[in-house]
Amino acid sequence: MKLSEAKKQFISSWGAFGTHWGINKTMAQIHALLMISPDPLTQDDLMEQLSISRGNVNMNIRDLINWGLVDRVIIPGERKEYFTAEKDIWKVATQIIKERKKRELEPMLKLLDQLEDVDGDKKDKNIKQFVDTVSGIKKFGQQADKMLQVMVKADENWFVGALVKFFK
Amino acid sequence: MKLSEAKKQFISSWGAFGTHWGINKTMAQIHALLMISPDPLTQDDLMEQLSISRGNVNMNIRDLINWGLVDRVIIPGERKEYFTAEKDIWKVATQIIKERKKRELEPMLKLLDQLEDVDGDKKDKNIKQFVDTVSGIKKFGQQADKMLQVMVKADENWFVGALVKFFK
DNA sequence: TTGAATTTTCAAAACTTTTTGAAAATTAAT
DNA sequence: ATTAATTTTCAAAAAGTTTTGAAAATTCAA
Numbered sequence: 160m161k162l163s164e165a166k167k168q169f170i171s172s173w174g175a176f177g178t179h180w181g182i183n184k185t186m187a188q189i190h191a192l193l194m195i196s197p198d199p200l201t202q203d204d205l206m207e208q209l210s211i212s213r214g215n216v217n218m219n220i221r222d223l224i225n226w227g228l229v230d231r232v233i234i235p236g237e238r239k240e241y242f243t244a245e246k247d248i249w250k251v252a253t254q255i256i257k258e259r260k261k262r263e264l265e266p267m268l269k270l271l272d273q274l275e276d277v278d279g280d281k282k283d284k285n286i287k288q289f290v291d292t293v294s295g296i297k298k299f300g301q302q303a304d305k306m307l308q309v310m311v312k313a314d315e316n317w318f319v320g321a322l323v324k325f326f327k
Numbered sequence: 328m329k330l331s332e333a334k335k336q337f338i339s340s341w342g343a344f345g346t347h348w349g350i351n352k353t354m355a356q357i358h359a360l361l362m363i364s365p366d367p368l369t370q371d372d373l374m375e376q377l378s379i380s381r382g383n384v385n386m387n388i389r390d391l392i393n394w395g396l397v398d399r400v401i402i403p404g405e406r407k408e409y410f411t412a413e414k415d416i417w418k419v420a421t422q423i424i425k426e427r428k429k430r431e432l433e434p435m436l437k438l439l440d441q442l443e444d445v446d447g448d449k450k451d452k453n454i455k456q457f458v459d460t461v462s463g464i465k466k467f468g469q470q471a472d473k474m475l476q477v478m479v480k481a482d483e484n485w486f487v488g489a490l491v492k493f494f495k
Numbered sequence: 496t497t498g499a500a501t502t503t504t505c506a507a508a509a510c511t512t513t514t515t516g517a518a519a520a521t522t523a524a525t
Numbered sequence: 526a527t528t529a530a531t532t533t534t535c536a537a538a539a540a541g542t543t544t545t546g547a548a549a550a551t552t553c554a555a
Contacts (some may be wrong), residue, residue, distance in 0.1 A: 162454055165445045172438055179349040179431055197456040212545045217503060248463045263347055270340055277333040286330055288365040295416045380515045385533060
């Protein structure tokens with residue numbers, strides 16, 4: 160397959176993949192394009208290569224920067240801003256895990272804590288089922304939180320090495 | 328907090344949580360309500376308790392059944408159909424992992440395989456970056472696939488026990 | 496400073512997804 | 526077989542999200 164065709168396919172399916180994970184298609188496509196580009200790109204490059212408007216590029220780039228997945232790059236002597244993406248997929252993954260843990264998992268665990276001590280007779284089957292469900296989810300979430308914490312902190316090689324041994 | 332208030336909060340935040348994971352709000356809310364209900368519910372119960380239309384309940388219940396998260400229950404002597412959700416959160420999680428692995432991860436890995444052998448000189452930096460990115464993602468994805476496979480097959484207690492030891 | 500290049504913003508438009516509700520289909524009791 | 530209860534379907538409406546593009550703001554070189 161030719162590079163240009165392969166690029167198109169990669170960008171388009173990375174975009175579709177993103178939408179299953181709560182990330183918008185354009186953001187994922189910009190990220191895909193930056194990951195496969197050896198050199199940093201400008202907003203105009205992104206507009207042109209993805210056929211999207213300036214405003215769209217600008218907003219999605221901002222989000223990607225907030226997620227810690229893209230960086231602004233200053234090229235001396237150049238007026239325009241350039242952008243580049245982290246290319247080590249392990250770092251991309253841990254960055255996403257770190258952010259989602261903070262944005263989603265931690266608030267959920269905090270809420271479950273509050274919901275766990277609902278008033279009333281624990282013998283009532285409605286209350287019992289509610290509390291059992293909530294505390295089951297809480298325990299599971301705490302376990303996941305702990306595990307993700309270790310992953311995020313771990314050094315790539317140590318972790319991958321350990322995992323391979325553990326799961327092989 | 329009163330049970331009715333706690334239920335409302337749980338349902339609403341489980342719905343919001345779902346939207347970050349590519350699941351629609353109503354589907355997640357139906358699932359939440361069924362998880363905290365000790366007895367099976369009918370479509371009418373769901374319509375009433377969540378204030379949504381019959382068609383909406385019907386379609387989302389169908390999806391939940393396809394995901395393997397909800398089951399139809401026949402109650403002898405009752406005309407209506409009843410629905411119940413898996414309440415063991417570990418089973419819920421492995422079921423979701425199994426499905427998403429099949430629907431998303433596996434097709435992505437298949438595509439990456441094809442993209443990896445793009446034509447042209449591997450010395451060209453564009454080709455090199457493309458191939459490096461694609462194979463990096465592929466390796467990572469295969470690793471994840473293997474790990475998830477183990478999780479899904481594992482028995483709850485064995486796995487949780489092993490994880491706790493491993494990550495503590 | 497000035498002004499040209501560049502980036503940012505945001506209201507309106509386009510697009511996508513979800514929801515509704517009534518009609519059609521199915522089911523099961525008589 | 527008939528009928529009433531229940532479930533399913535799906536076109537149209539509503540709601541939600543993303544994209545556009547032009548105006549405003551910012552930046553920087555001269």
